[in-house]
Amino acid sequence: MTPGKLCVLPVAGEDRAAVAMDDREAVRAARAGDDEAFATLVRRYSGGLHRAIARILADDTEAWDVVQMAFVRAWQGLDRYDERWSFSTWLYRIGTNLAIDLLRSRTSREKAHRAGAEHRFRVVGSSPPASELADHREVDRLFDELVGCLTPQQRSAFVLRELQGLDTADVAQALGCSATTVRNHVFQARKLLREELARRFPEYLPPSRRA
């Protein structure tokens, strides 16, 4: 992770340096007991964090629980937070680790439930061409169906790097691995997603890519 650098998309359109300063001030105030300052951080980053966690877990509802837990953990660890790093990357690290732990603890019953959801999705899917897939909910559902083919590390690396736009060093920091490993995870994830998409949902590919 690069000291002092900002990386997360939810603040697009704002001056990121100003936001970084604002984050640090909010963290200092929260350390001093200002709950409203911490609530500001929650409001600023919970949407983006939820987007990432929801795609890693393939579950929008459960992701809100993890987001809440991540912020409480962050508050508990505020004294350990190093202000040289961006608050958002630190938060993503906490949230991603919680999501990975949850993925690993999921039971076979939950997997069976997901298999049922896949069946329903395929029956009702309208199979629009890729060019018309502008609705993020449709793409999110499709991703949720396919992401099961990835390991927790692969899906986390792909989501943080490709969907959330964190740079490689930040993803490495969040996942506790090297930048090279992150690139490998993303490369493998892209390959597996490509193959699964072609195998299970070829109708979503451009005609020229269909087998």
Place this chain on the structure above:
Amino acid sequence: MRCTDIPDLLDAYLADSLDEPHRDAVRSHLRACERCREAAVHADPSLLFVAAPPGEPDPVRVEDTARAVIAQIRQQRMQRRLGHRRPWLAAAAAVVLSLIAVAGWRLMAPGGGSKSAAVTDARVAEAPSPPPRIEVDMAGEGVRVYQYADQQDADTAVTFIVNPQLEL
């Protein structure tokens, strides 16, 4: 970024050899331009997920999350104050409160008080009373209610209202 720039940049994007500003620009363009999105998915179908415009977070869920997080934080802070940060203070407070409660209970008990300590002591010796029951109840966020009561005579209950913000 123009549409004509995209084909040249896509290969570099997929090879992860673009710098971050260009990478962000390619991603933003794909999310906004349907024609380039289709070309990108043709180049690599996994870009379907990268190029999809992200949805806006539900403001109601965001606000609910903020409230829930702050509520948990306040609860944990109060628990720390009462238990973890100054356990000796909490223990001392508990002892003091217990002594006051026992004294109050004995004073308020039938036949108790200053009438005759000897008679009271004799009665206690004949039929020892069980220790007072201690109940702790949360009454709203800022106040705790401690109630000490004789298990056989609820009328002798002594109630303390404590504000944890006063650090006991």
